[in-house]
Amino acid sequence: xxxxxxxxxxxxxxLRGSGDGYEFLVNKYQTKIRRYCMNMLSDTADxxxxxxxxxxxxxxxLATFRGQSSFSTWLYRISANHCKDxxxxxxxxxxxxxxxLSRADKENLELLFSHGHDTSxxxxxxxxxxxxxxxxxxxxREVFILREVDxxxxxxxxxxxxxxxxxxxGRLKRAREKLLIHAIELxxxxxxxxxxxx
Amino acid sequence: xxxxxxxxxxxxxxxxxxxxxxxxxDNHLHSCDSCKEKITLASRLKTIFAQLPExxxxxxxxxxxxxxxxxxxxxxxxxxxxxxxxxxxxxxxCSLAAxxxxxxxxxxxxxxxxLDLDDLLLAEFSEEESTIILNEKVSNINFISLGIEEE
Numbered sequence: 351x352x353x354x355x356x357x358x359x360x361x362x363x364x365l366r367g368s369g370d371g372y373e374f375l376v377n378k379y380q381t382k383i384r385r386y387c388m389n390m391l392s393d394t395a396d397x398x399x400x401x402x403x404x405x406x407x408x409x410x411x412l413a414t415f416r417g418q419s420s421f422s423t424w425l426y427r428i429s430a431n432h433c434k435d436x437x438x439x440x441x442x443x444x445x446x447x448x449x450x451l452s453r454a455d456k457e458n459l460e461l462l463f464s465h466g467h468d469t470s471x472x473x474x475x476x477x478x479x480x481x482x483x484x485x486x487x488x489x490x491r492e493v494f495i496l497r498e499v500d501x502x503x504x505x506x507x508x509x510x511x512x513x514x515x516x517x518x519x520g521r522l523k524r525a526r527e528k529l530l531i532h533a534i535e536l537x538x539x540x541x542x543x544x545x546x547x548x
Numbered sequence: 549x550x551x552x553x554x555x556x557x558x559x560x561x562x563x564x565x566x567x568x569x570x571x572x573x574d575n576h577l578h579s580c581d582s583c584k585e586k587i588t589l590a591s592r593l594k595t596i597f598a599q600l601p602e603x604x605x606x607x608x609x610x611x612x613x614x615x616x617x618x619x620x621x622x623x624x625x626x627x628x629x630x631x632x633x634x635x636x637x638x639x640x641x642c643s644l645a646a647x648x649x650x651x652x653x654x655x656x657x658x659x660x661x662x663l664d665l666d667d668l669l670l671a672e673f674s675e676e677e678s679t680i681i682l683n684e685k686v687s688n689i690n691f692i693s694l695g696i697e698e699e
Contacts, residue, residue, distance in 0.1 A: 369618060376610045381602060388603040398606060402613055409617045431674035438675075463592055476601050498597040512677075526590070527554045533589045 357421040364412060372409050379422065380405070382500060383429050389495045390433040390488075392480045400436050404429040419509050426502075426510045430492055437488055446484040448532050455481055456536060463533045482529070490525035493518055549576040552583045557590050652682065 357375065364371040383404060388397035408428050415424055437444045451459075458478040483491055496507045497518075507518045549572055552560070559565045560573055577584045606612070 372617065373610060373614050376613050380609055384603055384609070385600070389600070394603060397603060398609070402609070402616075405613050406616055409613075431677070434674050462596055463589055473601070473604070476603075479596060479600060494597075498594060499600055501598065523554055523558065526558060526593075529593055530554070530557075530586065530590050533593060534586065537585075537589065 354420040354422070358417060361412060361415060361421065372412075375421070376405055379425055382422075383425065386426065386429055386495060386500060387433055389480060389483055389499055390430075390492060391436060392484050396436060400432055401429070404432045407432065423506055423509050426496070426506075427512070430496075430510055433492075434488065444484070445487055446481065448485050451481060451485070459533075460536050463537050482532075485532070486525050486528060490521045490528070493521040494525040494529075497522055549573070551580065552576070552586060557587060560587065561591055561594055648682070 357378075360371045360374055364375075380401065384397060384401045387400040387404070388394065391397045391400060404425070408425050411428070415421065419427075455478045458475055459482060462475065462479075483495065486494060492511060493507055496502045496510060497504075502510070504515050504518050508515050511518070552573065556573060560570065565573070577587060
């Protein structure tokens with residue numbers, strides 16, 4: 351059965367009184383939502399709380415779900431807005447500067463950029479990548495994550511974030527440029543330093 | 549051919565180019581180390597983000613969520629934005645107007661009630677958007693209430 355149609359049927363069942371049906375939806379979407387929150391918030395505990403709160407919020411609002419977009423898109427929208435609220439309430443600055451990344455982080459990144467990776471990323475490398483996402487402004491970060499990590503198309507991203515396709519493309523372009531500039535800078539700097547030592 | 553710009557790189561990696569343009573870029577890459585390096589790095593960045601491992605979070609994640617939600621039909625409410633005032637439900641409209649006005653003028657000690665309403669109706673929106681929508685709603689309901697008094 352098509353995924354979106356299956357979701358609609360489950361939602362109808364839940365609205366008729368089957369609370370257990372929501373467990374199916376939580377199991378189906380928790381990975382995506384947890385990953386999104388983790389990449390947006392860069393903090394495991396905050397991400398876990400945010401993902402749970404977004405899923406509970408979605409349940410409470412299920413009666414207002416009109417099916418104008420897929421449940422997945424609707425759930426992402428709730429999560430995206432919840433993450434933005436969490437980020438807005440934080441007292442620390444949400445956007446790191448490239449300079450604030452540690453030497454160890456930069457060496458991790460240089461290794462990844464210079465050689466790629468054949469096997470799956472280790473957790474410490476994951477943490478570094480999450481920190482790298484934090485150098486992007488929130489508006490660019492959310493688009494970049496939805497496109498490059500979650501693999502969503504531009505139309506879905508525009509629906510989730512409530513913006514135009516041109517805005518999605520513009521933000522994505524700026525995010526990619528910023529990361530690429532730092533990747534080039536990093537590989538060049540470290541290569542030059544290594545040559546200097548020789 | 550000129551050096552690749554960020555649009556060329558994006559379209560090249562997303563397979564969004566026609567064959568001719570792609571062939572031109574491939575030719576350019578054979579002779580331009582700088583652009584070749586850019587494409588290689590951009591491609592690695594793309595792969596790294598696409599293959600990020602899942603975050604390790606608690607194993608009873610689903611259980612925790614299911615323990616906080618009632619196993620019964622959620623409270624169903626018609627879409628407030630399209631709520632129509634008629635002779636049959638005029639009392640409901642007045643009650644709703646009073647409730648919304650109270651929620652907006654009673655200070656912070658009623659925060660829990662306010663959040664319940666947000667959760668129920670405005671979960672799709674960020675707090676900033678919710679405030680704008682709620683303010684618009686209060687204006688509309690006030691207008692409707694005035695209309696009722698005039699009659």
